Amino acid sequence: MCDLLFCKPLPAIDFEASHRIALAERPDNALHVSAGGRSKRAVGQFSKFWAPGRTLTIGFFNDTPTEHKAAIEKVARQWLRSANLKFDFVDGAFADIRIYTGGDDNHSHVGTDALLVSPMDATMALSTKPDDPLFGRTVLHEFGHVLGLLHEHQHPKANIPWDIPELYAYFAAKGIDRQTVDLNLLDKTDKALAKGTAYDRTSIMHYAVLQEQTVGDWEVGINHTLSRRDRAFARRIYPKVIA
Template sequence: MMCDLLLCKPLPALDIAASRRVALAERPTNALSASSSGRSKRALGQFSKFWAPGRTLTVGFFNETPVEHQAAIEKVARQWLCWANLKFDFVDSPFADIRIYTGGEDNYSQVGTDALLASPMDATMALGTKPDDPLFGRTVLHEFGHVLGLLHEHQHPKADIPWDVPKLYAYFAAKGIDQQTVDINLLDKIDKALAKGTAYDRTSIMHYSVLQEQTVGDWEVGINHTLSRRDRKFVRRIYPEVVA
């Protein structure tokens, strides 16, 4: 069964200037030139939010979470580290770099270095999907993709998804979701500079499922549960081994 499209919401930076400042302090190559159109449809358009290669990120839990639940999240999250030159240090502290809240039903994450801007009194990620849910692995991989600085693949500048926009708006209006939210999470394209020359990948873990009834013609994308070949290739490129 297909799931709703809005499975996750990467949180926008509250202060774009601060977001850019911490991103460039972490990694100067996060600075990107403007797109050829001279503008960006999204505030993220002028810079990426990748960590410095080789960085160790501490990861903790913001609420009481059973040890087995923590271990399940850690096991899935570490799949990214087979390809990205980063380290995750899961610690017994709510004041880690990445602070996970497991108590609700929502799934979302700050994108990359934006986690550094969050108040220490706030979580930087919510993982409401539980280990016994069939979508658990997919959800953890997706949210930790945001931790690594990855954005939604269905918003890739070359993702020519034939959305039936009136039906899409009507579908989510019935769920109490306004058009602006649909635009931000589905229809708006990211700046092409952030795609860093990569091709659109409909098998990416960062792609939402796309329901046929929200598109024109015979077009849909199922639920991606694993890291695609291009996911692995991309994070290996943006987090390369550091040569001493």
């Protein structure tokens, strides 16, 4: 179902378990907003970031050529230039993050939700191959979800002038229903989850937006690299730990 414009992060398997494991990993995953600043929608929401300095083991769920694994690792490690985390790519599928490179999907569980996935299942799908021009963009985007990042086009201050009938028609032709489009494109992230950040149309976490999907002169091309704000956000969420 996923294409360049539509690669959804997977929802939590169990809301209560998701909340519990996120706070056990990192207590400040609980939302903190000023008095009167919490919207009804924010009640019960929480972030899914890992503890700064954490080592995440990463394995492959299916037979994947060595060169393919190395290409994924090389791209994924770009996040570590900013985020205080470690990636330990291991042999086999026994790992925190388990990547399936078969099939035709690209998606990932968000942050600590990966810990809730049965060890018999993958936590991420990366069907895009290293010779695909979108390979780097796809790996960076999905590993953004691994770090707990959400979609930037759903930022509360995005204000994208969607042509909603055209948008529904575009995805209906791909077999994607309106509810799924609402969930993954039109619904806004609560401002408390946005952590006070400004909207960034150059973010790797932003979908491409076609001109014909909006009203007026508005579009976003394919973002292939981490933006300046992506890196700043990664440093802010995963700061260096001072002993």
